[in-house]
Amino acid sequence: MKISPETSQLLKVLPDDDILQQCIHCGMCLATCPTYDLTKLERSSPRGRIRMIRSVARKEMELSELFAEEMNFCLDCQACETACPAGVKYGRMVEAARVIVDEAGLTPxxxxxxxxxxxxxxxxxxxxxxxxxxxxxxxxxxxxxxxxxxxxxxxxxxxxxxxxxxLSPQVANQFSDTKIKEIELPNGEIKFNTAFHFGCLMNTMFSDINIDTIEVLKKVGCKIITPKDQACCGSLMAHNGDMEFALNLARKNIDAFLKHNYDYLISNSAGCGAFMKDYAHLLEGDSEYADKAKLFSSKVKDIMEFFAEEKIHLKFNDLTKLKIEPELERITYHDACHLVHAQKVSSQPREVIKSIPGIKYTELEEASWCCGSAGIYNVVRYKDSLIQLQRKMKNIRNTGAKVVLTGNPGCMGQIKYGAEKFDVDVEVLHPVTLIRKLLG
Incomplete structure (x- = not known):
């Protein structure tokens, strides 16, 4: 098969030759890669895939079914980025490669x-x-x-x-966009000016988490602006080879939010937050939106990141007066990939959780190992995702926890499914849901 001319797009996301050589000879990513751990094949590792992407970009290798398979076999969990001492942005490379795979007709x-x-x-x-x-x-x-x-x-x-x-989540009785006002005010003093992105699936499938988020933000003194003309963040489209459509959604969100005055844009979905923080990079070549995207991304905060950095967890001192239910005492935490690896938010959720009086927190072994959800990976590659899920559920069982907290809807749905399939007695909650429950 002849190489598609669109492969030149790959050159834009490849690091310079010196970093590439360091990356290819390093191998620190291997121990963190779920697909390499599964197959022990070099081509199924971040290092191996980077070598393939470089070869295709430089026209040293033809696009092939094998190339397409490896790009889609990748979970895009970005654990390799956390491990990489050179700071190589692997996720951007594999997502660009998926665009090429679809454009070249290698996907049916x-x-x-x-x-x-x-x-x-x-x-x-x-x-x-x-x-x-x-x-x-x-x-x-x-x-x-x-x-x-x-x-x-x-x-x-x-x-x-x-x-x-x-795996399909339960649809909410009411969607959150019908219940959240465009401007929500705290009962008392306004301490923070915030905005809120209610998302797409979060709006219909996880409406209760959006409502919990608004109520907790109001309790800690936030004015919350929720533009009604906001759009889907575009992350699912970008991760699945449809980047241009995703960027159009990004532009819509930038226009919808930046006409308002706020200091923080709060996200309660790891995948959405990670992608919105990346608007600045993705639109840096757009003369009309580059500066606006940079400003937009600089304001995005995961809700647990916001709580920790603003020391809002100190407001939980009155929880000592509450009688915490026994099943809520034994808690563990799963790192959503796009929170810990893409956003580098890891210590903040733990800091907030551990600050709650009466909580018995147990650290989860391999907490940052992908659960296998990975956007729609668990649907399109069910068998591969199940292997990762079984590993995750074994580790959750070993904690003895009755509640596992995680900050991404895909992870929540996957772990709930795993609890039933592998008979693990655990409730899955978003951290903000627990916080609202304990605040009363």
Missing amino acids: KFQVFIKRFALRKIIASRFWLKFFSRLLWLYQKTGIQKLVRSTGLLKLFSKNLPEIEK
Whole structure:
């Protein structure tokens, strides 16, 4: 197969030759890579994939099915970035490579069509996402779901489909954008001017977490601006080879938020926060949006990052008066990949959690090892994701914790599924949900 001329795009994300040579001869990333750990094949490691990307970019290697497979086999967890002493931005390279793979026709056209239709026409559209979410809500609430599961009908389409169907989160009774006012004020003094991104799936599937976030922010003195014309952050599209569409969504968010006055843009979803922080890099070549993107990204904070850096956890002293439920005492924490590796937010959530009086915190072994969710990876590569999930659930069981906290909806859904599948007695919560529960 001839190399597509679009491969020149890869040259833009490759580091200079000196850093590349250091990277290829180093290998510190190998011990952190879930796919290399699984296969022990060099091509399935970050170092191996970087070598392949470099070879394709320099036209030393043709695009191939093997190249496409390796780029899609990668979880894009970015654990290698945390381990890399040279600071190589591997995630940007593999995401650029996925764009090339789709453009070159190495992904089946029908698969690309389905993926892009779902992400562009449903996930990115608030109207259609809410419409299909309501259909899913009816499926879940009317007994149809139980009937379909009992008949084994889904096996007729795919042997893995019955399990993949269980990964779908429960749709909220009410969507958060209908309950959150465009401007929310605290009961007392305004201490912080904030904005809030309610997201796409967070809005329909995890509406309660968005409401918990607003209520806790109000309790600690935040004025919260939630623009109604905001858009999906674009992360799912970017991670799945549709970068230009993702950047259009980025521009919409920049326009929607920057017309308001705020100091912090609060995110409660690791994947969304990581991508919005990266707008500055992704749009640095856009003459109209480069400066605005830099300003926008500089204001983005994960909610636990915000709490820790502003010392808001000190406000929890009155929790000593509360009788904490026994099952809430034994707690552990799973690092969402795009929080710990992409945003470098690791100590802050632990700092906040440990500050809560009465909590018995146990550190999770391999806390920053990917759970296998990875956006839609657990759907499109179910078997591969299950191997990572089984490892994660074994470590969670070993803590003896009754609650596992994590700051990303994909991780929450994956670990909830794992708790049922591997019979682990644990409740999965977002940290802000626990905080609101304990604040009363």
